[in-house]
Amino acid sequence: MNLIGKIFIVLIAVMSIFFMALAMAVYSTHQNWNELAKSTQERVRGLQDQNNELEAKNQKLQDTAAIERAARTKAIATSETRLLQSQQQLQQSRTQLNTLQEEHNTAIKSVELAQSQLEQLKGQIISLRESIAKAQTDRDDQFQRVRELTDRINQAEGTKLVLERRLQKLTDQYAQANNVLKAHSLTIDTPVHSIPPDIEGIVQASTNDMIEISLGSDEGLRRGHTVEVSRGDRYLGRAKIIRVNSDISVGQLLTEYSKAPIRKGDRVQTKVR
Numbered sequence: 001m002n003l004i005g006k007i008f009i010v011l012i013a014v015m016s017i018f019f020m021a022l023a024m025a026v027y028s029t030h031q032n033w034n035e036l037a038k039s040t041q042e043r044v045r046g047l048q049d050q051n052n053e054l055e056a057k058n059q060k061l062q063d064t065a066a067i068e069r070a071a072r073t074k075a076i077a078t079s080e081t082r083l084l085q086s087q088q089q090l091q092q093s094r095t096q097l098n099t100l101q102e103e104h105n106t107a108i109k110s111v112e113l114a115q116s117q118l119e120q121l122k123g124q125i126i127s128l129r130e131s132i133a134k135a136q137t138d139r140d141d142q143f144q145r146v147r148e149l150t151d152r153i154n155q156a157e158g159t160k161l162v163l164e165r166r167l168q169k170l171t172d173q174y175a176q177a178n179n180v181l182k183a184h185s186l187t188i189d190t191p192v193h194s195i196p197p198d199i200e201g202i203v204q205a206s207t208n209d210m211i212e213i214s215l216g217s218d219e220g221l222r223r224g225h226t227v228e229v230s231r232g233d234r235y236l237g238r239a240k241i242i243r244v245n246s247d248i249s250v251g252q253l254l255t256e257y258s259k260a261p262i263r264k265g266d267r268v269q270t271k272v273r
Contacts, residue, residue, distance in 0.1 A: 196225035
């Protein structure tokens with residue numbers, strides 16, 4: 001074998017190795033085109049579904065935007081209408097305000113004129129009052145003098161009559177008092193603080209030897225006074241007052257005068273009639 005043959009052998013070996021590597025590379029990159037096509041179709045369908053969804057969402061958003069635009073347009077129109085009405089009302093209010101301001105100014109002028117006239121009338125009234133007061137003062141002074149003199153005369157006559165009547169009354173009372181003192185064997189110097197007033201009451205509570213009665217210092221009852229107790233026409237006994245308040249008193253029953261037990265409601269009196 002010559003050199004060329006060896007070269008060809010080496011070249012064939014190298015080419016064999018190259019094509020083997022190429023075949024292996026081709027085999028490693030081989031794909032199943034049918035499955036790839038199916039996968040691609042599924043992806044296309046998924047993309048189409050997504051596209052349809054997006055288009056539906058886009059349409060919905062467009063519809064919503066259209067509704068919002070319509071509502072906004074309606075709201076703007078309503079607001080413009082209300083604004084126009086408010087402007088008209090404001091203009092009317094301004095007109096009314098101007099009218100009222102003019103009426104107010106006219107009323108103020110009328111009041112000022114009336115006040116000026118009133119001040120003039122007040123001055124005239126004050127002058128007339130002063131004249132009337134002066135005339136009344138002069139008349140009252142004269143009338144007062146006459147009345148004072150008349151009152152003095154009447155008072156003197158009345159005082160004389162009253163004194164005469166009082167003197168007669170005192171004389172009669174003195175005579176009666178003397179008769180009463182003589183009838184009771186008393187004199188003008190006899191002490192009277194121990195004599196109870198002629199009063200009546202009722203028994204409010206009763207024990208064996210004590211009673212509480214509805215009479216007190218307001219009625220003139222004093223400690224040491226005695227009271228008589230009865231029920232109807234029946235005499236029950238006597239009690240001596242040992243404690244006195246303004247409206248109630250407490251008495252101790254005197255056993256020597258006791259005729260029957262005393263109960264609540266029995267009559268109490270300072271003098272037996």
